[in-house]
Amino acid sequence: MGMKSNSKKMMMLLLAAIMVFSLAACSGGNNNTKNESANNTPENTPSSTETVTPPSADEPGWKSDTAPITFDWYLNFAWFPNKWGVDPTSQYVTKKTGVDINFIVPAGNENEKLNTLIASGKLPDFITLGWWEDGVKKMIEGDLVLPLNKLAEEYDPYFFKVSDSDKLNWYTQEDGNVYGYPNSSSSPKDYEQFGDTYVSNQTFVVRKDIYEAIGSPDMRTPEGFLNALKAAKEKFPQIDGQPMIPLGLHEFTATGNDSLEQYIQNFLAIPREKDGKLYNRETDPEYVRWLKTLRQANQDGLLAKDIFIDKRAQMEEKIVQGRYFAMLYQRTDFGAQLGTLYQKDPDKIYIAVDGPANTNLDAPTLNGPGISGWTVTLISKDVKDKARAIKFLSYLNSEEGQRDLFLGEKGVSYDTIDGVDQFLPEVFDLMNTDRAAFDKQYGSSFTFWMMQNTNITQQWAPKAVEPYKQLEDWTIGKTVSNSEFDLIDPLANSDEGIILGKIKDLRGKTLPKLLMASSEAEFDKIFNDYIKKQEELGLDKVMAFQQTKYEENKKKLGM
Structure with a gap:
């Protein structure tokens, strides 16, 4: 549900x-x-x-x-x-x-x-x-x-x-x-x-018993993150006779991947605008650094093939089996599965921990209600x-x-x-x-x-109970209002909308390639091509349209 x-x-x-x-x-x-x-x-x-x-x-x-x-x-x-x-x-x-x-x-x-x-x-x-x-x-x-x-x-x-x-x-x-x-x-x-009570759906979670068994490591830095995935896989290669999946993400769709876009960008506290101008978060060095970290994870055998093909239904089955070690995922999307896991064994559940962070280790800026x-x-x-x-x-x-x-x-x-x-x-x-x-x-x-x-x-509303409460509480104080960035996209059949559609299709094809790149040099080539193609498709026209809408939104909201 x-x-x-x-x-x-x-x-x-x-x-x-x-x-x-x-x-x-x-x-x-x-x-x-x-x-x-x-x-x-x-x-x-x-x-x-x-x-x-x-x-x-x-x-x-x-x-x-x-x-x-x-x-x-x-x-x-x-x-x-x-x-x-x-x-x-x-x-x-x-x-x-x-x-x-x-x-x-x-x-x-x-x-x-x-x-x-x-x-x-x-x-x-x-x-x-x-x-x-x-x-x-x-x-x-x-x-x-x-x-x-x-x-x-x-x-x-x-x-x-x-x-x-x-x-x-x-x-x-x-x-x-x-x-x-x-x-x-x-x-x-x-x-x-x-505002001080608002929660977000965006979480980084780990399987409690496995996380504790590897010493509850800090996963905020690329090194800490990779080491934790590696330790978890070495210590628990299988879950009930099936291969353990070190990292779970939202599904890869024709237009991209939620976990690899807004989620991770929010965890890295990448701004949406700078000096009143909309900012292309994809080009941010912090973002690129973490995409490269995930490329390294794949090279090290820490990204299972499943994550590139599984849809939500398959993920739900694997969550119920407790097969993921960590997930950058929407907590309400696996609420029902979490409840089932908790009934079986309250130790083998998913808990929210501090996940990927920027170089300054700033707190995430998660989406609150808009x-x-x-x-x-x-x-x-x-x-x-x-x-x-x-x-x-x-x-x-x-x-x-x-x-x-x-x-x-x-x-x-x-x-x-x-x-x-x-x-x-x-x-x-x-x-x-x-x-x-x-x-x-x-x-x-x-x-x-x-x-x-x-x-x-x-x-x-009743107070949240476990196992949901811990995930919810973790997000309190990390949520921000992003209302002024809502409703800024062009209509799909407009000139700008057609360009945006092509850019999203390009993103959908590029994200898996970046993670599967065989070397950092190959990653750089794919990434630079991607940014260049976006520009050739007319990204500046889309950004100009969004900028106008964003400024109208700020007026509407009295900002």
């Missing part, structure tokens, strides 16, 4: 989706008042208040109509396994609001399915997809989705009260309208309030009931909706225990041992994450 990492940008979002295994995003902090007062700004109030009994900005609109209605809701995530109405939480929401949901999830390639829907010109009532997807712009430009602000003004001004004005402003298009609202979104203002969030949800022009759709979206955005989808129904998945609303012990236990079973049996803790707002729900 984790998330596919098939896009370079995906990490930023996934960071925000820290609730997938229901481990508390953060602890403490009370976010009740923020959404009530700060966001009811004058420009957000409906203009015509003279009409006959106008909808109220103070009263939840959904209460005015709870007749049964079923909405079709498209989720652009083939891995999403749950159905609405199977579990008590979704049943409770339907009983309360009258809204039933029929999820439509692609069976195979998400983009093919989404493009087919867009080409047909007819969309399901609600659409949820990653904010970085081209489909967002295609739907807006093709007039296939409705402005949420207009729907709210006409049918449910309460929407403005329960939505964050910073997030509405961030997603306002050139025509002055907002078509999508994000989940798991944290603005720079949210950082001021909750203002773009993880997904955006839009309402189709073909929606079967405009009023009910925006009212339901407001309900989901409100503290009440957040509470219902996070805690579930009182007495079923949570209760007031010791004066605190919290999950029942047996519910929390199932959540941490078998998430798939939990989703079907209870359906709370954001089984349905389309509009999750962890800044609101952290007041009820």
Whole structure:
């Protein structure tokens, strides 16, 4: 139930989706008042208040109509396994609001399915997809989705009260309208309030028992890193009769490798900009030094062939077998496997340790939640009931909706225990041992994450438990907001987008070659060719486009 990492940008979002295994995003902090007062700004109030009994900005609109209605809701995530109405939480929401949901999830390639829907010109009532997807712009430009602000003004001004004005402003298009609202979104203002509790998904982990057996070495320097991989392989050549894999990475895709791009660049604290100009992190000497370290690891027989071909499903199998010694990997992507390992033997689990660092041994700058969030949800022009759709979206955005989808129904998945609303012990236990079973049996803790707002729900979030807590805690204080670098890429079919597509394809082909180079001289040749080819393809045009967007973002965020 984790998330596919098939896009370079995906990490930023996934960071925000820290609730997938229901481990508390953060602890403490009370976010009740923020959404009530700060966001009811004058420009957000409906203009015509003279009409006959106008909808109220103070009263939840959904209460005015709870007749049964079923909405079709498209989720652009083939891995999403749950159905609405199977579990008590979704049943409770339907009983309360009258809204039933029929999820439509692609069976195979998400983009093919989404493009087919867009080409047909007819969309399901609600659409949820990653904010970085081209489909967002295609739907807006093709007039296939409705402005949420207009729907709210006409049918449910309460929407403005329960939505964050910073997030509405961030997603306002050139025509002055907002078509999508994000989940798991944290603005720079949210950082001021909750920043010291934010966690990242980006971790460097080692198998605890093996790491301790080789003397818990420091792996921050190239030498320490190579020596540790070597010692681990020598001491544990096999795991349960199968070859040990010294280092695990995210999968190599047609466009690159998450671990070898943002992850390692963030671990090395490589800046994204210098003096207000976007910086090409790939050319940084610290980055090149570590790619050369991995080339050396391969030459020394410390990179298994598996890592160049395995997809996420194969990795999950090998993680459950404990076959990796170290991994530069997204912790929520192996949460379920980690839980299984912990049940078997709490000593043979993966723990986060300080990984690759720059020459100064600076702390990493890991992706924290950003203002773009993880997904955006839009309402189709073909929606079967405009009023009910925006009212339901407001309900989901409100503290009440957040509470219902996070805690579930009182007495079923949570209760007031010791004066605190919290999950029942047996519910929390199932959540941490078998998430798939939990989703079907209870359906709370954001089984349905389309509009999750962890800044609101952290007041009820249980403290993380082991083995997840150690990984989460390791990232606290190392996360940074990268909101201003979101949404800067050109559309895929634009001139700059076509260039960027070619550069990404080139990167996808080059990264494995660099690691497999037979000597440092061969590495240098491949790398210099790569940088030169990028320039020939028109990298400067892409950078100029991104620079403009980056400067617009800074203005939007008041930086």
